Amino acid sequence: MNILQKSGHQFQQLSREETAILHAIAETVIPASHQYDLPSAGDAPIFSDILATSTKSRSELHTALSVLDDVAYQVAGTGFAALTVTSRLPVGETFRKNHPQQAMVLETLIVQCYYRDDRVMRSLGMEARAPFPKGFVVEQGDWSLLDPVRKRNAFYRPAP
Amino acid sequence: MTDEPIDVLIIGAGASGAAIAWSLVETRMRIVCLEQGGNMNPLDYPSAGRDWEARTSSDFSISPNARNLPSDYPVNDNDSPIKVANFNAVGGSTILYAGQFPRFHPSDFRVRSLDDVADDWPIDFATLEPFYAQNDHMMGVAGLAGDPANPPRPSIDMPPLPLGKAGQAVAKGFNSLGWHWWPSDCAIATRPFDGRERCVNLGTCVSGCAQGAKASTDITYWPHARRRGVELRTHCRVREITVDDQGMASGVIYFDSNGREQALKAHVIVLACNGIGTPRILLNSKSTTFPDGLANSSGLVGKNLMFHPYAAVQGVFDEELDGYRGPHKGIQSQEFYETDPSRGFVRGYTFEYSRGLGPVGTAVTGLSRNRIRWGEDHHDSYRKLFSRITSLVALCEDLPEEHNRVTLDPDLTDSNGIPAPKISYTFSDNSLKMLEHAVARGTEVLKAAGATDTFSISPIDFSGWHLMGTARMGTDPARSVVNEWGRSHDVKNLFIVDGSIFVTSAGVNPTSTIQALSLYIADQMKQRLANLFD
Numbered sequence: 011m012n013i014l015q016k017s018g019h020q021f022q023q024l025s026r027e028e029t030a031i032l033h034a035i036a037e038t039v040i041p042a043s044h045q046y047d048l049p050s051a052g053d054a055p056i057f058s059d060i061l062a063t064s065t066k067s068r069s070e071l072h073t074a075l076s077v078l079d080d081v082a083y084q085v086a087g088t089g090f091a092a093l094t095v096t097s098r099l100p101v102g103e104t105f106r107k108n109h110p111q112q113a114m115v116l117e118t119l120i121v122q123c124y125y126r127d128d129r130v131m132r133s134l135g136m137e138a139r140a141p142f143p144k145g146f147v148v149e150q151g152d153w154s155l156l157d158p159v160r161k162r163n164a165f166y167r168p169a170p
Numbered sequence: 171m172t173d174e175p176i177d178v179l180i181i182g183a184g185a186s187g188a189a190i191a192w193s194l195v196e197t198r199m200r201i202v203c204l205e206q207g208g209n210m211n212p213l214d215y216p217s218a219g220r221d222w223e224a225r226t227s228s229d230f231s232i233s234p235n236a237r238n239l240p241s242d243y244p245v246n247d248n249d250s251p252i253k254v255a256n257f258n259a260v261g262g263s264t265i266l267y268a269g270q271f272p273r274f275h276p277s278d279f280r281v282r283s284l285d286d287v288a289d290d291w292p293i294d295f296a297t298l299e300p301f302y303a304q305n306d307h308m309m310g311v312a313g314l315a316g317d318p319a320n321p322p323r324p325s326i327d328m329p330p331l332p333l334g335k336a337g338q339a340v341a342k343g344f345n346s347l348g349w350h351w352w353p354s355d356c357a358i359a360t361r362p363f364d365g366r367e368r369c370v371n372l373g374t375c376v377s378g379c380a381q382g383a384k385a386s387t388d389i390t391y392w393p394h395a396r397r398r399g400v401e402l403r404t405h406c407r408v409r410e411i412t413v414d415d416q417g418m419a420s421g422v423i424y425f426d427s428n429g430r431e432q433a434l435k436a437h438v439i440v441l442a443c444n445g446i447g448t449p450r451i452l453l454n455s456k457s458t459t460f461p462d463g464l465a466n467s468s469g470l471v472g473k474n475l476m477f478h479p480y481a482a483v484q485g486v487f488d489e490e491l492d493g494y495r496g497p498h499k500g501i502q503s504q505e506f507y508e509t510d511p512s513r514g515f516v517r518g519y520t521f522e523y524s525r526g527l528g529p530v531g532t533a534v535t536g537l538s539r540n541r542i543r544w545g546e547d548h549h550d551s552y553r554k555l556f557s558r559i560t561s562l563v564a565l566c567e568d569l570p571e572e573h574n575r576v577t578l579d580p581d582l583t584d585s586n587g588i589p590a591p592k593i594s595y596t597f598s599d600n601s602l603k604m605l606e607h608a609v610a611r612g613t614e615v616l617k618a619a620g621a622t623d624t625f626s627i628s629p630i631d632f633s634g635w636h637l638m639g640t641a642r643m644g645t646d647p648a649r650s651v652v653n654e655w656g657r658s659h660d661v662k663n664l665f666i667v668d669g670s671i672f673v674t675s676a677g678v679n680p681t682s683t684i685q686a687l688s689l690y691i692a693d694q695m696k697q698r699l700a701n702l703f704d
Contacts, residue, residue, distance in 0.1 A: 043549045063221075066228055099545050106544075114538065121533035122224040134529060134556060136494075142217040142380040145370025146495035151333025155341040159350060162318045167508040169276035169295065170283050 024064065024071070030091040031075045032064070033057060036120050038098045046133050051124045059123040067115065074112035081105045176200045179422060179436035181408050181451065183207075184262015185681050186667040186688040187442030188387035189305065191402075192395040193692035197699065201400045202434070204424055206407040207241035207259035210388055215378035222374055223530035230377040232266055232632060234258070241405070243584035243591075245446060247634070250595035252477045254446060254634040260404060261388035263444070267635065268375045269384045270499045270522055270679045271311055271355040273302050273686075276321065277508060278676035281569075285509050285516045288569050291673045292645050292654035293690075295321070301686040301693070306355075308394075309385040309685070310363040313355035319504035328360045331369070331500045336491040336560035340523045341501060343619025349505040354522065355682070356499050357385035364390070371496040373528065384497075406432075409588050410455040411439055411664070417459050418703075419664045425586040438695075438702070441666045442688070445475065445637030448670040449576045450591045452641065465641070465658040465666075470651055472577055474570035474639040475593065476675040479601045481628035482524070483612035484535070484561045485621030486554070493557030494528035506611060507677055515603040517567040519677045521612060524561040532556050539625045562615060563630075564608030566601055567677035570639050597629065605629055636680050641670035655698075656691035662703040667691050 024032065037052035049056060064071050082090035082101045090101060106113040124130055128138035137144075177199035180187045191203055216222035216230050227236065232255035234242040241258040257266045276295040281288045303323075312328040330353035333341065344351040358375070359366045369383035382389055396402055405427035412433070414420040421435035441448045449472040455464035463471050503521040506513070527535060532555050536542030542551045579592040597605075609626045616624050644650025647659035652671050658664040667688040669680055676683070695702060 039544045040548050041546060043546075046549050048549060063224065102544050114534075117537050118227070118534055121537070122221075122530050125529035125533055126220045126223075131529070134553075136529070140217060140219050141222060141372040141374055141494075142215070143370075145372050145381065148332045148334040148371045148492055148496035151335070151338040151341075153333065155333075155338065155345060156314075156352070158345055158348075159318065159352060160316060162350065164318045164322075165350070165508070166275050166319055166321060166504075167277040167284065169280040 024061070024068075027091070028072070028075050029061070031079055031089070032060065034091040034093070034098065035078060035102070035116055036060060038095070038102055039117060039120050040124055048130060048133055049127070051120050056123055056127050059127070060119060063123055064119055067119065070115045071119065074115040077109050077112045078105050078116070081108070173435065175421065175435035175437050176202050177436070178202070178438045178440060179204065179434060180440045180442055181422065182262065182442035182444070182447065182668070183260045183387070183392065183402060184442065184444065185264050185387055186684050187262070187440070188391035188395065189308070189685045189688040190440055190442065190667050190692045191400045192308070192391045193689050194695065195395055195398045195400050197696060202436075203400060203402045204406040204408055204422070204434070205260055205402065205404050206243070208404045209260050210265055210378065212378065212380045212382060215374070215380040217372045217374035217377065217380045222377065223528045226377050230266070232257070232376070232635070240585060243588070244582055246579045246582050246590060246592040250593040250634070251597065251629060251631060252479070252595060252634040253632045254593060254637070255632060256444060256446070256637070259388070260392060260402065261386040263635065264386040264681065265378055265388070266376055267681060268498045269357040270502075271306070271309070271357040271682045272502070272520065272678040273320065273355070274298075274676045274678060274683050275507065278674060281517065281674050287516055288674050289644065289649070292643055298683070298686045298690055301689040302682060304689055305682060305685040309357045309390050310359050310366065311355050311357055312360040314353045317352040319350055319352065319507060326355070328363060331356055331358060331360060331497050333500060334492040334496050334525060335489070336525045337500045337523060339487060339491060339619045340560060340562065340615065343615040344503055346618045347615065349503060349615070351501050351503045354499050354502045356497065357681075358497055359383045359385070365393075369497060373494045373496055373498070373525075375498050407584070407586055407588070408451055409586065411451060411464055412455075413457050413459055413464070413661070417661065419464070419661050429586065438663050438665065441664070441670075442668050445640045445669045446576055446591050446593070448666055448668055449640040450578070453578050454589055460660070465651055465660045465664060467660050468648055468651060470572075470642060470649070472640050473572045473575045474642055475574040475576055475595060475637070476568040476570055476639040476672065477595065477634050478568055478636045478675060478677070479566045479597060479605055480630040480633040481564045481566070481605045481608045481612070481626060482561050482630055483609055483616055483624055483626045484559055485616030485619065486541070486623040487558050487560070487621055490557045491526055491560050493526040496525050498524050500525060506607070513607055515600045515607065517569065517600070517604070517677060519564045519566040519604055519608050521608070521615070522563045522565060524563050526557065527559050529556065532559065535559070541623070541625075562612040564605070564612060565677060565679065566604045566608065568601060568675045569598060570642070570674060571598060576640050636669065636675065638669040638672040638675050638680060641666050642673050643671040644673065655694035656687070665691060665695070
């Protein structure tokens with residue numbers, strides 16, 4: 011039995027324990043990068059976005075966090091949030107392998123918020139903005155590539 | 171308010187309902203359209219916000235079951251490997267479609283004669299050709315004349331969408347194999363057109379075009395039709411079509427925007443609710459005269475449901491491509507469109523390229539394909555994919571089979587208590603062989619184009635965009651629901667103009683054909699006004 015079940019969780023708001031697990035998994039999926047000067051997904055503004063966004067899929071999130079914590083107890087004998095950073099990855103691998111749908115719930119929530127953070131977008135060479143109204147530039151490309159196709163005879167099938 | 175019947179009642183304001191409303195307005199008849207959704211505000215589309223990718227899995231999901239908006243009705247698709255995609259609003263599913271706008275081939279109307287499968291259509295390509303042209307001009311199509319895979323056309327209104335880096339890479343792949351490719355016909359304005367702005371490459375076609383460049387019918391047909399007098403009532407959901415003692419349709423019962431039950435009488439009723447919504451209403455319209463549902467003496471209402479089985483092959487390139495920038499579509503290949511018995515299946519498929527992925531889409535795809543890892547490697551593995559993926563999507567012809575069908579769910583209802591549709595569908599052996607062929611050929615193309623890594627998804631589950639065949643047209647009342655000009659065999663003032671009436675599905679996106687059929691049926695009605703019910 012994991013810590014969420016022990017606390018008699020009613021599957022409404024995220025509890026303190028669930029929030030800790032969510033933070034731990036966010037840090038585990040996307041840690042900070044010195045190389046790219048990037049924050050982790052557990053960075054305060056990004057994690058606030060994750061918490062705010064999580065209200066849209068709360069019941070799926072409750073289940074996913076509970077399953078993840080169960081896996082942590084099974085693999086490492088303790089809850090996921092209590093694990094050291096290095097020991098979270100093998101637990102995560104087991105979780106992904108055995109519970110892909112629940113893993114996808116957590117991964118999707120985390121990356122949805124991480125990859126719309128200003129710092130992350132700029133690091134990827136993007137402008138930190140919505141697509142509309144400015145839009146983007148797409149080059150025309152080399153239309154002479156069509157020349158060999160233009161030389162081809164019509165090949166649609168005649169119909170009686 | 172009067173109890174006098176209106177002249178024409180159209181149910182549904184999507185692709186086909188908009189087209190027939192516009193065409194019939196010149197008759198000066200009183201036309202009313204009931205639409206269960208509302209009017210869209212382009213500024214509410216996801217592309218106007220930073221959460222534009224996240225909203226494609228919530229309020230702008232392609233799945234009505236995921237959106238669960240008041241305008242949506244649930245669809246029980248548990249017994250189908252393909253899940254239904256649609257949108258309910260003025261404009262219907264054109265709000266969320268990609269705008270890929272190909273025409274059928276002449277052979278698509280003669281599959282029984284040519285390949286000894288399914289049935290021939292009661293009309294042919296030449297009959298629809300002028301209505302394809304009329305519809306292209308109303309919707310505004312970008313493309314390029316001269317495609318050797320299709321019958322010749324004199325001109326196309328707007329130049330094609332840009333190839334971009336991704337299109338160029340894929341085109342080189344096709345060329346190196348000697349296979350056909352061509353700029354897709356796309357209902358996207360590449361220059362200002364009929365009051366619409368040109369495309370600015372938002373890259374969000376499938377969650378609504380805030381720019382108004384993509385041709386959804388709320389900004390193409392509807393402004394013209396409403397200006398000329400068609401009345402469009404939104405948030406009105408039809409429960410059933412009523413009949414009189416003579417077996418003619420007499421009107422509808424619907425729920426208005428306040429949830430109140432209303433009745434509306436009409437001389438002519440037109441169903442334009444797509445291949446799921448139309449059989450749902452017909453099956454819900456049971457009466458003493460029509461105990462098995464309206465217009466169902468053949469027993470075929472709801473049967474022969476066709477989707478298009480889809481496969482996708484994604485390629486990863488070393489060089490940067492277009493990524494999140496630009497319309498999803500742009501080029502296509504019909505190298506494997508027509509039947510070749512040596513392939514082991516009949517009929518064929520179209521390859522559409524799908525330009526790229528946004529930053530979130532890249533992460534989700536990479537994680538699900540184990541190309542992006544958790545932990546310290548995340549950033550490097552992510553950057554190997556970001557703006558470096560492009561895809562080929564194979565849209566395979568689906569053949570009609572009666573066991574693939576729409577029925578009414580015994581328990582599930584919408585918010586008005588109206589029984590919801592239930593889908594039962596299985597892939598045919600022919601479809602599975604076609605998908606396998608498409609994955610192999612698509613992988614070849616992307617590798618020839620320079621992809622260093624490829625992965626595939628086949629079949630794609632959330633791909634049930636194209637809803638066809640559930641009230642098929644034909645000359646034999648025992649083998650079809652409507653005649654060769656869209657009128658019900660059983661109820662002579664009831665017409666169907668959506669994808670339900672397709673006899674076969676072809677291997678292309680159906681919207682242009684749905685609308686061409688709608689315009690053709692409107693033309694037939696106008697020519698026969700004096701004896702429409704004979």
